[in-house]
Amino acid sequence: MDWSYFLELFLSGLTRGSIYALIALGYTMVYGIIQLINFAHGEIYMIGAFVALIVAGICTIYGFTGVSVLILAAIAAVIYSSAYGYTLEKIAYRPLRGAPRLSPLISAIGMSIFLQNYVLLVQTPDFLPFPNLIPDFAFMEPVAHIIGSPELVILVTTVVTMILLTLLIKKTKVGKAMRATQQDMSMARLVGINVDRIISLTFVIGSSLAAIGGVLVASYIGQVNFFIGFLAGVKAFTAAVLGGIGSIPGAVIGGLVLGWTESFAAGYVSSDYEDVFAFGLLVLILILRPAGILGKARKQKV
Amino acid sequence: MLQELKQSLIASAWFVFLTFPLLAVRVNTTEQLVEWRLMNMLWVALATFFLSYLWRHALARKQARTKVAEDGSEKQSRTRLLMEDMSFRYKAMGVLLVFALVFPLIFDSYQVNIMNLALIYVVLGLGLNISVGLAGLLDLGYIAFFGVGAYSYGLLNHHFDLGFWAVLPVGGILGCLFGVVLGFPILRLRGDYLAIVTLGFGMIFQIVLQNWSDFTMGMAGISKIDYPGLFGMDMGIPGTIKYIYYIMLALVVFTILVTMRLRNSRIGRAWIALREDEIACVAMGIDMARTKLSAYALGAFWAGMIGVLFAAKQAYINPASFGFMESAIVLSIVVLGGMGSILGVILGAFILILLPEYLRAFAEYRMLAFGAAMVLMMIFRPQGLISNIRQKYEYQGNLKEETDNG
Structure with a gap:
């Protein structure tokens, strides 16, 4: 057993997994509230990465560099992704509330195809290089051969975001309203919760998490194109299902399990079939335990 | 204002x-x-x-409109009444069939070739219509069955020199078999999970095609696949295109006949019942597993058959033709045309495939328009361009009199 290789795979799985977890949270929150797989969520992530690229590109071309650019790009990405998420819900999902289950799903697939091609047409079909915005920290030097600064930034950001999100949902009034809407929408409406606004808010929060994920991945991997959202979206959905869809800690656990599975499978078995392992895991978990690791099996009532 | x-x-x-x-x-x-x-x-x-x-x-x-519909005072439109008129339907079908038969004699090979492509999508749409439209099982990896058919002809032809006619049923049966094998484990899943799992299967299929180079020849694909033969006659390229057109047409007519009969059969009504309400359907004593599997397998069967024809038409296949986007195109054909409606799906295939071919300037906006169309259709016209007409059985006698007497 080669331990340093193992550690390397473990850390790369952890990094990947935390990104998946960030995106998976958007799926889980939306599914928890309106029982819809928001197929276009991956595209929101991609748009976040693109906006960050554009902002960072303008900044670097006009001579700004460093952490401030990263922060500026991230803020722009969050604003735009949440605006897209909000609009997406309003156009494609709200008119379909109460329609048969298949309708919003097909609408979501349509929206995903639309957004992909929108970016393809107005930007470019090619891969664009993304400037490396995460600086190398001096204090990381002793351990740089094990874990680099980008990985550290990704991990820290993920952990901080998770804590903030948990606090928001558990402690604030808005979070309470969200939980109430999740449990029973019509009852929530009766006690005076503006359900439409809560749903919009869910989309906004989910989209901004995806945008953070998008910026981090783009500067970690170093390139973006219009198609990155699709694969990331499907994998993040896998993570959400794996952990139990609708559950926030579940999304984190699911993301990590998926990240490690991919990383170890690619490292020890074959990197050509990396995606096959991810999808295989998805198929297996849905067949064997559709409720996921932390999810509660719902009894079907007649 | x-x-x-x-x-x-x-x-x-x-x-x-x-x-x-x-x-x-x-x-x-x-x-x-x-x-x-x-x-x-x-x-x-x-x-x-x-x-x-x-x-x-x-x-x-x-x-x-939904308010009016709730009042129950929905008026039947004239086109709808016309479509329910059987004698008109037969006449229209006759005219269309004659036109389809003389089509390659009037137009040149280029047009016929485009029409061949559209007919492939007609069959694919009708196949997917069985699982999505009739049984309500959203299948996002449908194109994999098409790939199974295409690769079975490509590989059997390459290695064993088997001819088109020998492989045609094999492709269909292999597609069907894949449908059953993949369908079995996912029977229990609800609509949206099913969509994701089938998407996963589709992706796995394409990745395997790309990477298993020893078996599938990888990204390079299989080239020099034989055209379909007719007693060893040499027809040249234009002749072959026409010949393929007629095979395609026969297959389309066959598909239409079978799906039409299926829809009104016992199993077809079971599919529709399953789509409308699974629990009620099972409570009525319908075997859920068998009904779902048959919808899945029959849909896959057509995809496998037309896959063989696709390989024969192109003479070259590679994994790029069997990606998610192709599945999405077939799905949008079904959605646009009208889920469950045979005429609608045919119309949808023609619109979605022929329009971008003839409006070259807009070809790059094709997928953008497809995506937007899917969203708009779901919101404003979920039944599709031509909605599926459910067979109605009306009571002939005088209901009021009988209740008065009874």
Whole structure:
């Protein structure tokens, strides 16, 4: 057993997994509230990465560099992704509330195809290089051969975001309203919760998490194109299902399990079939335990 | 009026904000260039101003319509009455069939070739219509069965020199077999999970095709696949295209006949019942597993058959033809045409495949339009262009009299 290789795979799985977890949270929150797989969520992530690229590109071309650019790009990405998420819900999902289950799903697939091609047409079909915005920290030097600064930034950001999100949902009034809407929408409406606004808010929060994920991945991997959202979206959905869809800690656990599975499978078995392992895991978990690791099996009532 | 104007202005401003970075700026990080395209913003502002107006009116109309429908005073439109008229239907079908038969004699090979492509999608659409339209099982990996058919002909022809006619049923049966094998484990899943799992299967299929080079020849694909033969006659390229057209047409007619009969059969009604309400359907004593599997397998069967024909038509196949986008195109054909409606699906295939072929200038906007069409259809016309007509059995006698007597 080669331990340093193992550690390397473990850390790369952890990094990947935390990104998946960030995106998976958007799926889980939306599914928890309106029982819809928001197929276009991956595209929101991609748009976040693109906006960050554009902002960072303008900044670097006009001579700004460093952490401030990263922060500026991230803020722009969050604003735009949440605006897209909000609009997406309003156009494609709200008119379909109460329609048969298949309708919003097909609408979501349509929206995903639309957004992909929108970016393809107005930007470019090619891969664009993304400037490396995460600086190398001096204090990381002793351990740089094990874990680099980008990985550290990704991990820290993920952990901080998770804590903030948990606090928001558990402690604030808005979070309470969200939980109430999740449990029973019509009852929530009766006690005076503006359900439409809560749903919009869910989309906004989910989209901004995806945008953070998008910026981090783009500067970690170093390139973006219009198609990155699709694969990331499907994998993040896998993570959400794996952990139990609708559950926030579940999304984190699911993301990590998926990240490690991919990383170890690619490292020890074959990197050509990396995606096959991810999808295989998805198929297996849905067949064997559709409720996921932390999810509660719902009894079907007649 | 002022209110309307204000709302449109807000929508317009919002979309200008929304599309600003992506539409107005293009950065080239390698050459350090920023391209500003501010004129685009003006178009967005103008377009969204009017579109938002249209959007609100369409939504209001839709709401008014559902209210009318709830009152039960829905009037039958004339086209609808015409379609229910059997003698008209037979006449129209006869005319269409004659036109289809003489089509390759009138038009040149280029047109016939395009029509061949459209007919492939007709069969694919009708196959997917069985599982999505009739049984309500959203299948996002449908194209994999098509790939199974295409690769079974490609490989059998390459290695064993088997002819087209020998492989045609084999492709169908292999597709069907795949459908059953993949269908078995996912029977228990509900609609949206099923969609994701089938998507996963589709992706796995394509990745395996790409990477298992020893068996599938990888990204390079299989070339020099034989055209379908006719007693060893040499027909040249134009002749072969026409010949393929007639095979295709026969297959389309066969598919239409079978799906039409299936829809009104016991199993077809079981599919529809399953789509409408699974629990009620099972409570009525319908075997869920068998019904779902048969829908899945029959859909896959057509995809496998037409896959063989696709390989024979192209003479070259590679994994790129069997990706998610192809599945999405077939799905949008079914959605646009009308889920469950045979005529609708045929029309949908012609519109979605022929329109981009003839409007070359718009070909690059094809997928954009497909995506938008899927969303709009779901919101404004979920039944599709031509909605599925359910067979109605009307009571012949006088209901009132009998209840009075009884």
